[in-house]
Amino acid sequence: MAALVMVLNGPNLNLLGTREPEVYGAATLDDIAAALVNQGKALEIEVDLRQSNHEGHLIDWLHEAGGRGALAVILNAGAYTHTSIALRDAIKAIAVPVIEVHLSNPAAREQFRHRSHVSPVAAGVIQGFGAHGYALALDAAARMRQSDR
Secondary structure, eight states: OOEEEEEEEOTTGGGTTTSOHHHHOSOOHHHHHHHHHHHHHHHTEEEEEEEOSOHHHHHHHHHHHHHTTOSEEEEEOGGGGGTOHHHHHHHHHSSSOEEEEESSOGGGSOGGGSOOSSGGGSSEEEESSTTHHHHHHHHHHHHHHHHHO
16 A cells, blocks of 8 residues: 655645746646656655645645645645644644745745745755745655664
8 A cells, every 4th residue: 555645735736837937837736736647656655745725624634634644744734834834833733844944045034934834844845946846745755664664
């Protein structure tokens, strides 16, 4: 049975490919999903990719990942990264490692993006590599599984 990795995307990520492509790149969320599903097959990992503009959905999905015994969660919380204590608390409440992903490098952007409420409770952070950051995160999840064996 393949291990499960949930890939959760927050607000405005449904607009990838059209929203500020100079910052976020030309890849759409569907492009990223297709690449991750293919990569997951090669790694024997089931990829469950979701997106919501609603904070509560992300929290519910984090809880679900914990209940389903997911190998990891890859989380691009979007702007909630910088504002949501509730997401931080949900990550702390589950026994699943969360890998924080950002398409851009928040440290090179506006000051308000420099603080992440997710990073202190994440297993790791990948930022600034565009859509490739998701592939790096899935590879990291697979390596975490290997280190558990």
